[in-house]
Amino acid sequence: MRQEDIWDAETAAQYDTPGVGAFAPEVLDPMVDRLAALAGGGRALEFAIGTGRVAVPLAERGVPVAGIELSQPMIDVLRAKVDEATIPVVNGDMATARVPGEFSLVFLVFNTISNLLNQSEQVECFRNAARHLTAGGRFVVELGVPALRSLPPGQPARVRHAEPGYLAMETYDLVRQRMISHHLRFGEGREARLFRTPHRYVWPAELDLMAQIAGFELESRHADWTGGEFTDESAAHVSVYRLP
Ligand SMILES: C[S@@+](CC[C@H](N)C(=O)[O-])C[C@H]1O[C@@H](n2cnc3c(N)ncnc32)[C@H](O)[C@@H]1O
DSSP states (O other): OOHHHHSOHHHHHHHOOTTSGGGSHHHHHHHHHHHHHHHTTSOEEEETOTTOTTHHHHHHTTOOEEEEESOHHHHHHHHTTSOTTTSOEEESOTTTOOOSSOEEEEEEOTTGGGGSOSHHHHHHHHHHHHHHEEEEEEEEEEEEOOOGGGSOTTOOEEEEEEETTEEEEEEEETTTTEEEEEEEEEOSSSOEEEEEEEEEOOOHHHHHHHHHHTTOEEEEEESSTTOOBOOTTOSEEEEEEEOO
16 A cells, blocks of 8 residues: 555545544644744644645644645645645655755644654654754654554454444554554445555654654653643653754
């Protein structure tokens, strides 16, 4: 499964759910507040900007935002909302693509660093963030904590969410440190729609080492965008890395 094949026109057309799910104000408002504060009056760059779920409200808040995105169909959906002058986007790989200019903030949210399926690509992604930042600039990563503790012994899979008409499941390859996230939607009949994304899951400590390799220091780690304490029960983290 290549990322370009996953984030195709069909997926892009169905990605936005205005006002609900990942697009709900209670999800987006704290993110945008925190990112605007972390940008500190400078320019922000979103790696894997997608359809602009976060970038569009951040730009509306007055923060100049640019993006890198691999999928042209996702960029096309973004372009229906804002033009190139408002949010410039480079169509490329966030581990290597270069956006003109310098930034005070680079951010990569919604578990997307794990869409890079090799450790070396993930390290390159950190290096690419550093290349775009001014001295003292920040790289913010939002990522889930691998859920290996909830795997029954001998069963490398779990149901993450179940409701009528929708199942979210994860299957794990513990040797290769990979996870496939499966989303199954179905009605009363035999038809079902399956959407799957492959990930290389990363522990917070490994992420910190990647950051160190790229010249960053960990400035803060919280369980969410409102500054909740990160504990051994946290399912995700928002980590802020800073250049000297
Ligand atoms: C879960 S979506 C997140 C989009 C957006 N950041 C958001 O929060 O809604 C993942 C996005 O990452 C993009 N993507 C995956 N691998 C990428 C890569 N190597 N470089 C740039 N974009 C990538 C996909 O095309 C997709 O748009």
